[in-house]
Amino acid sequence: LFFYFSAGAGRTGCFIVIDIMLDMAEREGVVDIYNCVRELRSRRVNMVQTEEQYVFIHDAILEACLCGDTSIPASQVRSAYYEMNKLDPQTNSSQIKEEFRTLNMVTPTLRVEDCSIALLPRNHEKNRCMDVLPPDRCLPFLITIDGESSNYINAALMD
Numbered sequence: 001l002f003f004y005f006s007a008g009a010g011r012t013g014c015f016i017v018i019d020i021m022l023d024m025a026e027r028e029g030v031v032d033i034y035n036c037v038r039e040l041r042s043r044r045v046n047m048v049q050t051e052e053q054y055v056f057i058h059d060a061i062l063e064a065c066l067c068g069d070t071s072i073p074a075s076q077v078r079s080a081y082y083e084m085n086k087l088d089p090q091t092n093s094s095q096i097k098e099e100f101r102t103l104n105m106v107t108p109t110l111r112v113e114d115c116s117i118a119l120l121p122r123n124h125e126k127n128r129c130m131d132v133l134p135p136d137r138c139l140p141f142l143i144t145i146d147g148e149s150s151n152y153i154n155a156a157l158m159d
Contacts, residue, residue, distance in 0.1 A: 013040055013047030014057055021061050031061055063106045070099065110135055123152045 017040065021031045037054065040047040048054055072080045084096040110133070117123065118133040127133060138156035 009044065009046040010049035010053055013037070013044075013049070014053050014060075016040060017048060017057050018060050018064075021057070022064055025061070025065055031065075033057055033061065059106070066102050066106055067099070117152060118154065120152070122150055123154075126150070126152060127154050 017033065017036050020036055021033055024036075025031050033054075037048045037057075048057065081096075084099070085094050087094050112119065114135045114137070115133040117136050117139060118127060124130075132154075134154060134156035138158070140153060140155055140157050142151040142153060144151050
């Protein structure tokens with residue numbers, strides 16, 4: 001297996017650690033992210049360069065362990081959806097409700113300060129619903145022709 005990203009250390013290290021840890025979780029039922037990163041760093045300097053990358057590894061492993069493989073072949077979406085909506089009489093819940101509950105557990109909640117541009121008074125009329133606002137870090141950059149109108153749009157860029 002060969003991977004390469006720019007300098008080949010930070011993001012490559014994240015990818016390698018996640019791959020190793022997912023295999024370890026499946027084989028042994030445990031993960032050891034700290035020692036995996038330490039071992040990679042002993043072989044190559046700066047593998048997993050930032051705290052943000054280290055946290056991302058933990059988030060990715062947590063999500064994978066909690067959610068498992070949720071992929072459904074396209075040809076089976078209709079029947080899978082029907083099965084996922086069936087209520088379990090013992091729990092009075094369904095698989096789709098449980099998946100959504102898990103998704104909410106692993107998805108960070110936006111705070112008011114994360115959406116400060118959307119909350120500016122001049123942008124209120126551009127928001128259809130004040131409960132669905134884009135975070136500042138995901139706003140698309142718009143160029144206005146006259147330079148006076150707002151370059152805000154209620155949208156979020158996804159990478």
